[in-house]
Amino acid sequence: FFPPILKGFLTETGLEAANLGIQVFGGHGYIHDHGMEQIARDARIATLYEGTTGIQALDLLGRKVLLATKGKCVRDFTKVMFDFAKQHALAGTPLGKMSRSLLKRALEWNVLTTRIMLRARSDRELVGSASVDYLMYSGYVMMAYFWALQAGKAAELLANGKGKEADAFYQAKIQTAEFYFARLLPRANAHRTCAVAPTKAVMQMDNNHFTLE
Missing domain, CATH: 1.20.120 (Four Helix Bundle (Hemerythrin (Met), subunit A))
Known part of the structure; x- marks a missing residue:
């Protein structure tokens, strides 16, 4: 019950936070100098590996909430x-x-x-x-x-x-x-x-x- 919520929700909101970090820097956030673009790429992959958000969501609702419990x-x-x-x-x-x-x-x-x-x-x-x-x-x-x-x-x-x-x-x-x-x-x-x-x-x-x- 907890893993799909935490993995799915926190990686999606983490990606949002990384994108906001780029926004704070403006154009400088988009280039290499300050490292924000690297943080955004790293945050993006977190929503994909070990089960994409969609897979985690199906596991949560379909398997853990409805079928199992x-x-x-x-x-x-x-x-x-x-x-x-x-x-x-x-x-x-x-x-x-x-x-x-x-x-x-x-x-x-x-x-x-x-x-x-x-x-x-x-x-x-x-x-x-x-x-x-x-x-x-x-x-x-x-x-x-x-x-x-x-x-x-x-x-x-x-x-x-x-x-x-x-x-x-x-x-x-x-x-x-x-x-x-x-x-x-x-x-x-x-x-x-x-x-x-x-x-x-x-x-x-x-x-x-x-x-x-």
């Missing part, structure tokens, strides 16, 4: 999310806000999985068309949980003064988690919508229309 792997992980989030959901702190979002996402992930499971019984193309979006949705939600864990630990160390790093380090952890929840996690909404979109839009075109002649 019938959604139990998602239910088990979202229970961990729920148990953590409910401890902090009433707090008027950044962690409290993150926890309330996690509670919503835990329910949403299970609903999405169930919808796909039920529809896949009558639509054999659904798993293929939904798999990459399902993987990316899962990645964004899973990473939200791990960012909330980091924010919670950082807040704890700030409060008790037992951290080995400067307070600014732990404050930056909380602020980065807030950035993730505000600016990156909402991308999951688009992936959720696409994952349950009708498969007709994907499959209706005749194969001959893909030729270059």
Whole structure:
């Protein structure tokens, strides 16, 4: 359950980060001098070897979620999310806000999985068309949980003064988690919508229309 999400999601977002690095340098990022083009090439191959993102997505949704566990792997992980989030959901702190979002996402992930499971019984193309979006949705939600864990630990160390790093380090952890929840996690909404979109839009075109002649 974890490997296809982590491999697929992190390599795709790593490639995005490498491309943004080139963008920061502008034209200088495109040439050899600063090494950004090498980083981008290295990041690109990571999405391909040991199973492309598409293969990882099919393994996640088709094999691990639907066939092997019938959604139990998602239910088990979202229970961990729920148990953590409910401890902090009433707090008027950044962690409290993150926890309330996690509670919503835990329910949403299970609903999405169930919808796909039920529809896949009558639509054999659904798993293929939904798999990459399902993987990316899962990645964004899973990473939200791990960012909330980091924010919670950082807040704890700030409060008790037992951290080995400067307070600014732990404050930056909380602020980065807030950035993730505000600016990156909402991308999951688009992936959720696409994952349950009708498969007709994907499959209706005749194969001959893909030729270059």
